Amino acid sequence: NAGVTQTPKFQVLKTGQSMTLQCAQDMNHEYMSWYRQDPGMGLRLIHYSVGAGITDQGEVPNGYNVSRSTTEDFPLRLLSAAPSQTSVYFCASSYSWQGAYTFGSGTRLTVV
Amino acid sequence: GQQVMQIPQYQHVQEGEDFTTYCNSSTTLSNIQWYKQRPGGHPVFLIQLVKSGEVKKQKRLTFQFGEAKKNSSLHITATQTTDVGTYFCAGTNTGNQFYFGTGTSLTVIP
Numbered sequence: 001n002a003g004v005t006q007t008p009k010f011q012v013l014k015t016g017q018s019m020t021l022q023c024a025q026d027m028n029h030e031y032m033s034w035y036r037q038d039p040g041m042g043l044r045l046i047h048y049s050v051g052a053g054i055t056d057q058g059e060v061p062n063g064y065n066v067s068r069s070t071t072e073d074f075p076l077r078l079l080s081a082a083p084s085q086t087s088v089y090f091c092a093s094s095y096s097w098q099g100a101y102t103f104g105s106g107t108r109l110t111v112v
Numbered sequence: 113g114q115q116v117m118q119i120p121q122y123q124h125v126q127e128g129e130d131f132t133t134y135c136n137s138s139t140t141l142s143n144i145q146w147y148k149q150r151p152g153g154h155p156v157f158l159i160q161l162v163k164s165g166e167v168k169k170q171k172r173l174t175f176q177f178g179e180a181k182k183n184s185s186l187h188i189t190a191t192q193t194t195d196v197g198t199y200f201c202a203g204t205n206t207g208n209q210f211y212f213g214t215g216t217s218l219t220v221i222p
Contacts, residue, residue, distance in 0.1 A: 035212070040121065042200065042214040043155070058209060090154060098143060098204065100157040 006104035023091030032074040036087040118213030133216035135201035
């Protein structure tokens with residue numbers, strides 16, 4: 001049982017480049033979400049999904065897109081990377097939006 | 113929007129001392145969760161509190177949910193070096209989003 005798997009673990013991008021952070025879970029969780037973690041800011045919600053085909057914006061959605069074509073996968077796309085998007089990104093899933101969240105191991109992204 | 117504030121931001125304690133972190137919300141919460149993140153790691157779920165005034169214990173950890181359901185606390189008795197990490201609360205009132213606090217970073221000095 002792998003839980004929540006995130007790839008890559010580390011990434012360096014140049015300003016203006018685009019990329020996709022991958023997230024997959026094998027627990028048949030309906031609820032999935034993306035957070036970014038910055039020093040002193042805690043975890044801020046970027047986008048979330050309550051089930052396949054349904055996504056919605058969180059607190060800090062600008063510059064990011066998501067899709068949920070299957071229950072298992074919830075990729076996060078950076079459209080045009082900016083230095084302000086340098087952060088650690090966590091994907092999390094839960095059986096419901098009020099349930100316990102299982103987090104992936106994170107992606108450390110640096111935009112130069 | 114909803115805000116969940118957590119204090120203190122940092123805490124250094126001698127091994128064996130107690131530690132408490134507090135979580136306060138601007139609105140009434142339907143439930144609250146606590147997570148621990150080890151240095152370099154990812155948040156790991158500890159517990160969820162739902163009822164007003166609820167108290168739950170996990171070994172040396174005691175979690176409380178305030179009577180008004182606007183605040184919560186995590187108390188660790190006799191800290192150990194294994195307690196090092198950042199402790200986050202996460203709460204929600206309506207809708208389907210949890211809002212995380214800013215976290216309390218605990219350092220335990222041997």
